[in-house]
Amino acid sequence: MQLNNLTVIRTVVASAAVAMQLAAATIAGTARPVSVVHVPHGGEPVAAQIAPDGTIHLLYNFGDIPYYVKSSDGGVTFTSPLPVVNQAARKQGLKFDGWSLAVGKADAIYVAMSTNNWQVKLPDAPVGFVYATLFPGAKAFTPVFSLNEKPSEGFSVAADGQGLITATWLSNKLYANFSIDNGRTFTPNAELNPSYDPCNCCTTRSVYGVNGDLAVLYREKSNDDRDMYLVLRDKTGHLARTRISSTPWHVNACPMTYYALSGTRDGYVAAWPTKGDIYFARIDRKGAVLPPGEVKTPGRAGMRTGLVALSGPEGSTLIAWKRAGELSWQLYNPHGVAQGVVESVPSVGMGAAGVTGQHGKFILFE
Numbered sequence: 001m002q003l004n005n006l007t008v009i010r011t012v013v014a015s016a017a018v019a020m021q022l023a024a025a026t027i028a029g030t031a032r033p034v035s036v037v038h039v040p041h042g043g044e045p046v047a048a049q050i051a052p053d054g055t056i057h058l059l060y061n062f063g064d065i066p067y068y069v070k071s072s073d074g075g076v077t078f079t080s081p082l083p084v085v086n087q088a089a090r091k092q093g094l095k096f097d098g099w100s101l102a103v104g105k106a107d108a109i110y111v112a113m114s115t116n117n118w119q120v121k122l123p124d125a126p127v128g129f130v131y132a133t134l135f136p137g138a139k140a141f142t143p144v145f146s147l148n149e150k151p152s153e154g155f156s157v158a159a160d161g162q163g164l165i166t167a168t169w170l171s172n173k174l175y176a177n178f179s180i181d182n183g184r185t186f187t188p189n190a191e192l193n194p195s196y197d198p199c200n201c202c203t204t205r206s207v208y209g210v211n212g213d214l215a216v217l218y219r220e221k222s223n224d225d226r227d228m229y230l231v232l233r234d235k236t237g238h239l240a241r242t243r244i245s246s247t248p249w250h251v252n253a254c255p256m257t258y259y260a261l262s263g264t265r266d267g268y269v270a271a272w273p274t275k276g277d278i279y280f281a282r283i284d285r286k287g288a289v290l291p292p293g294e295v296k297t298p299g300r301a302g303m304r305t306g307l308v309a310l311s312g313p314e315g316s317t318l319i320a321w322k323r324a325g326e327l328s329w330q331l332y333n334p335h336g337v338a339q340g341v342v343e344s345v346p347s348v349g350m351g352a353a354g355v356t357g358q359h360g361k362f363i364l365f366e
Helices: 005-028
Strands: 034-037 044-050 056-062 065-071 096-103 109-115 130-134 153-159 165-170 174-179 205-208 214-219 228-233 239-243 260-263 267-274 277-284 295-300 307-311 317-323 326-332 338-346 353-356 362-365
Touching: 034 326, 044 096, 044 362, 056 096, 056 353, 056 362, 065 109, 109 153, 153 214, 165 205, 165 214, 174 214, 205 260, 214 260, 214 267, 228 267, 260 307, 267 307, 267 317, 277 307, 277 317, 295 317, 295 326, 295 338, 307 353, 317 353, 317 362, 326 362
Parallel strands: 034 362, 044 353, 065 096, 096 153, 153 205
Antiparallel strands: 044 056, 056 065, 096 109, 109 130, 153 165, 165 174, 205 214, 214 228, 228 239, 260 267, 267 277, 277 295, 307 317, 317 326, 326 338, 353 362
């Protein structure tokens, strides 16, 4: 059931004391490397990013729309929830789901969404890649609109912090739209490379690396071999593609899997499912998989279930996954060796989100 803004805020206030106490105890009262923070009013985590100043930006789904909050104290407290979807766009039976969040120049917030209008078929409702921005100083997100105006899947948005924004998505091919004006305008729909043959019901993940290159993670389906590829696009537009998975998966069907990609000080870390098992790899700035190569985790993934891949400042890696109402995680040292045991907590929804805090501590949202 959709809540109005006042109801949402009252709900947050009513439950905030308990949630904050739990979060504060988790963060401040233990030396463990992983903290778990409750999403406001029991929302479903979608995506999180941490800004250079340490502010955590969180996107989550609740009711029929996504909401945005931020925290300047490591997740102990959050701002009042801000609806991403403007009131005029909300219609009976229409549901918006958040997919991706990016933090841009001056902490502008960019959100990728989808709707269920392919089911309800309401007139004048957005389809495909639904998009909204919270510009610096604004008190509300811009009205939502369809960025690509066509049926599509696998939505991701990335920002470099200097005014460059990229939207990636799937519609039988791998597409991208680029903005050079802080997300105010975008280039027309265009295939990233016509030779790429993506698995159409999976997803894309995109981030900007520390050197300014755009990294895009996707799954191929050529010859029914469902391999994972990382595409790097430099500032000149040159593309370089590397297969990062090594365990083969030959299947004549789309596995409908989601995956994770985040930047590190040396490149990237990616996580993905193969045959239901979850793997990860650390990748350098040129796209080469670093030793020890692909690492199999204890995790298992279902269709379209969330993954998180995070890097610590000393080269550690945290892989987290959502399955059957639980958020689980495993920590690895810089050599890809598991540290400790798998830990789990109950968590709603299908998504997963997390950040590496300012002091190198991992924060997951449940």
